[in-house]
Amino acid sequence: MIIRGDEPEQLRLLRKLYKPGNYFMQGNEAVAYGALFAGCRFYAGYPITPSSEIAETMARELPKLGGYYLQMEDEIGSIAAMVGASWTGFKVMTATAGPGFSLMQENLGYAVMTETPLVLVDVQRSGPSTGQATKGAQGDFFQARWGTHGDHPIVAVSPTSGQDAFWETIRAFNISERLRTPVVVLFDGVLAHTREQIKIPDVSEVEITYRKLPQNEEEARLPFGDPHGDGVPPMPLFGHGYFTHVTGSTHKETGLRDVYTPEVHDRLVRRIHRKIEKNREVYEKYEEHFTDDAEILVVSWGVTARPALGAVLRAREEGINVGLFVPKTVHPFPAERMRELAKKARAVLVAEMNLGQMIIEVERYVNDDVLLKGVNKIGGVPLTVEEILREIRGVA
Amino acid sequence: MAKKIYSTYPMVKYLRKEALPTALCPGCGGGTVLNAFANAVDQLKLDPKDLVVVSGIGCSAWIASPYFLADTLHTTHGRAIAFATGVKVGLPDKKVVVISGDGDLASIGGNHLLHAARRNIDITVILVNNFIYGMTGGQVAPTTPFGAKTTTSPYRNIEHPLQISETVAAAGASYVARWTTAHVYQLIESIKKALQVKGFSLVEVISQCPVQYGRRNRMKEPAEMLRWFLKNSVPVSKAKDMSPEELEGKFVIGEIVNRTRPEFTTELNKLIDEVQEHFGLKEE
Numbered sequence: 012m013i014i015r016g017d018e019p020e021q022l023r024l025l026r027k028l029y030k031p032g033n034y035f036m037q038g039n040e041a042v043a044y045g046a047l048f049a050g051c052r053f054y055a056g057y058p059i060t061p062s063s064e065i066a067e068t069m070a071r072e073l074p075k076l077g078g079y080y081l082q083m084e085d086e087i088g089s090i091a092a093m094v095g096a097s098w099t100g101f102k103v104m105t106a107t108a109g110p111g112f113s114l115m116q117e118n119l120g121y122a123v124m125t126e127t128p129l130v131l132v133d134v135q136r137s138g139p140s141t142g143q144a145t146k147g148a149q150g151d152f153f154q155a156r157w158g159t160h161g162d163h164p165i166v167a168v169s170p171t172s173g174q175d176a177f178w179e180t181i182r183a184f185n186i187s188e189r190l191r192t193p194v195v196v197l198f199d200g201v202l203a204h205t206r207e208q209i210k211i212p213d214v215s216e217v218e219i220t221y222r223k224l225p226q227n228e229e230e231a232r233l234p235f236g237d238p239h240g241d242g243v244p245p246m247p248l249f250g251h252g253y254f255t256h257v258t259g260s261t262h263k264e265t266g267l268r269d270v271y272t273p274e275v276h277d278r279l280v281r282r283i284h285r286k287i288e289k290n291r292e293v294y295e296k297y298e299e300h301f302t303d304d305a306e307i308l309v310v311s312w313g314v315t316a317r318p319a320l321g322a323v324l325r326a327r328e329e330g331i332n333v334g335l336f337v338p339k340t341v342h343p344f345p346a347e348r349m350r351e352l353a354k355k356a357r358a359v360l361v362a363e364m365n366l367g368q369m370i371i372e373v374e375r376y377v378n379d380d381v382l383l384k385g386v387n388k389i390g391g392v393p394l395t396v397e398e399i400l401r402e403i404r405g406v407a
Numbered sequence: 408m409a410k411k412i413y414s415t416y417p418m419v420k421y422l423r424k425e426a427l428p429t430a431l432c433p434g435c436g437g438g439t440v441l442n443a444f445a446n447a448v449d450q451l452k453l454d455p456k457d458l459v460v461v462s463g464i465g466c467s468a469w470i471a472s473p474y475f476l477a478d479t480l481h482t483t484h485g486r487a488i489a490f491a492t493g494v495k496v497g498l499p500d501k502k503v504v505v506i507s508g509d510g511d512l513a514s515i516g517g518n519h520l521l522h523a524a525r526r527n528i529d530i531t532v533i534l535v536n537n538f539i540y541g542m543t544g545g546q547v548a549p550t551t552p553f554g555a556k557t558t559t560s561p562y563r564n565i566e567h568p569l570q571i572s573e574t575v576a577a578a579g580a581s582y583v584a585r586w587t588t589a590h591v592y593q594l595i596e597s598i599k600k601a602l603q604v605k606g607f608s609l610v611e612v613i614s615q616c617p618v619q620y621g622r623r624n625r626m627k628e629p630a631e632m633l634r635w636f637l638k639n640s641v642p643v644s645k646a647k648d649m650s651p652e653e654l655e656g657k658f659v660i661g662e663i664v665n666r667t668r669p670e671f672t673t674e675l676n677k678l679i680d681e682v683q684e685h686f687g688l689k690e691e
Contacts, residue, residue, distance in 0.1 A: 020690065023690075024688055027688065028686075028688070053493070053496065053497070055492075055493060074678060074679045074682035074683070075682055075683060075686055075688055077679055077683065078679075079496050079675060079679075081492070081493075081496065083489065083492070083522075084489075084518050084519060084521075084522040085518065087486060087489070088486065088489035088492070088518075088519050088522070089489075091482065091483070091486040091489035091490045091492075091493065091519075092489050092490065092492045092493035092496075093493060094482075094490055094493060095461070095480065095489075095490040095491060095492060095493025095494035095495075095496075095497070096493035096494065096496055096497045097493070098478075098480065098493075098494065098497075099493070099494055099496075099497025099498050100497065101497055103493075117483055118483055118486065121482065121483050249459050249478040249480075249494060249497070249498060249501075250459070250478065250497075250498045250501055252456040253478070254423075254455070254456075254476050254477060254478060254479075255478050255479075256423070256472065256473045256478075256479045256481070257479070257480045257481065258472070258473070258480075258481035259481065259482065259483060260481065265425075267423075267425065267426060267473055268473060268481070
């Protein structure tokens with residue numbers, strides 16, 4: 012049984028089409044190439060600024076690789092088609108921005124409940140509502156976490172540069188396949204449209220993961236069981252004669268609906284949570300700079316992590332003991348490491364392009380005697396090194 | 408009784424026994440639709456392994472998922488056709504069938520219905536039209552006849568019903584037919600045709616809901632509703648010469664459209680071939 016994208020033929024095509032080397036490209040293009048290298052061969056989407064170049068790149072490149080680009084009638088249809096295609100074995104992706112992300116939330120929950128691997132790139136733009144449609148922001152931190160209804164886990168990663176976007180997109184696919192769960196890539200309009208040097212590696216340097224398939228009839232009959240004890244059931248794909256039943260309603264291990272037995276719901280939803288909680292090593296990732304002796308800790312994510320690093324470097328030159336902590340996987344939050352670092356610091360600054368979102372998550376891990384302060388900016392223009400530096404000096 | 412059905416009813420081999428008995432109300436037309444679909448599959452000698460059945464939310468969405476024994480995808484409200492689109496692209500050689508209701512496919516899902524027809528993707532949609540939101544308690548639907556009473560149009564419905572088949576035909580489907588649950592043999596023949604058509608096909612089935620629609624509109628018994636269908640059905644050929652006034656409250660039955668148009672997944676794969684050829688990517 013072949014998951015599409017796994018064949019040597021695909022590696023031959025990737026090698027032939029994309030020579031390793033340095034390219035000058037947009038962050039959005041880097042996301043698209045990351046997806047292609049990760050084995051994504053199905054894209055369904057609806058154009059929306061500032062994510063459109065991802066769709067455009069996929070529409071241009073996917074047919075060359077024998078893959079499928081579908082422009083659906085709306086965002087709801089896009090994520091629906093992705094779920095359908097994922098159950099036939101494709102690695103699937105879509106890209107959208109704030110309003111489209113809101114529309115996708117119901118089916119994102121469906122993908123969580125049915126344990127369907129998919130990658131959803133949210134190129135965050137200014138809001139609420141249409142806001143500044145063409146401008147970047149970091150206002151969807153909690154929409155990614157709590158946008159869909161019910162008790163559900165989510166994994167979200169957030170790249171800090173164009174180059175990072177290439178690798179983080181690949182990582183998003185690997186997490187999604189490994190844990191049979193949707194993964195959100197929280198990108199932003201600033202990096203999406205920034206052109207910079209991006210290194211495309213040889214395919215041999217890219218590690219890719221494929222979803223677990225049933226090894227026998229018995230495993231195939233339990234598409235929502237836990238035969239291996241890791242909380243991740245093997246996924247019996249459509250078209251292989253397993254007669255699999257998939258529903259977003261509460262279901263038993265067999266897939267059959269049972270919405271009346273409290274234990275069935277409890278068992279299912281707790282396992283879906285456990286699968287994410289217990290497999291932190293699959294997705295937990297953060298970056299640290301000068302944290303060993305940091306009395307002041309800057310925490311930042313996504314696009315803002317770059318000026319934050321600039322500010323920390325400048326402050327260090329001034330003799331301020333400041334460090335930087337950048338969660339790369341923002342949900343679930345790297346709680347343990349955050350707690351350790353916060354214990355050593357007397358001040359924690361959280362820099363982000365919103366009025367304070369990740370700071371609410373950080374607050375949970377910081378003791379009351381630590382000065383916690385947000386460095387926030389909205390209006391579509393990213394925080395500058397100078398602006399963050401000023402705040403560091405203020406608490407130094 | 409149930410035991411007897413399991414041992415003697417020939418179509419039971421197509422059903423997921425562990426999911427039976429069905430949750431459908433006594434007198435519901437859903438059973439007739441499931442029966443007609445199973446018979447169509449049987450007569451065409453289709454292997455259920457070559458079928459994927461997709462449905463949305465509502466009573467009619469349950470007709471085939473979970474009861475039909477195939478790969479079945481029970482999706483969110485209104486989105487069945489969009490989910491099915493992804494399935495069809497992934498499995499172009501399988502028969503992808505959507506069975507769901509009027510509220511699901513034509514109301515909240517109306518946009519997907521139109522665009523799938525426009526794309527002419529090879530999906531067969533069996534749309535069960537019972538004029539009402541049955542599962543949520545009998546509220547007015549975009550298909551509820553003018554003047555009818557429902558829980559949210561307690562005095563009378565002042566909106567005009569959507570003519571689903573005509574709309575889908577206009578949007579570009581390859582095959583569209585409409586029957587009622589009182590026309591079972593014709594219905595089976597149309598489902599067979601729809602399954603064989605290469606392109607988007609819709610079979611609209613006017614179906615009785617005595618519990619939520621009938622009893623509020625002076626048709627408490629299922630048989631009364633079936634008699635209503637028979638009395639008011641007009642064949643397509645005859646309807647052509649009738650005025651809109653004469654057609655008010657009538658059910659136009661038969662094949663609305665049957666034509667050949669380029670199909671989406673075929674075109675998509677053709678395009679990929681051309682692109683790979685153009686860029687010299689085919690294996691030498």
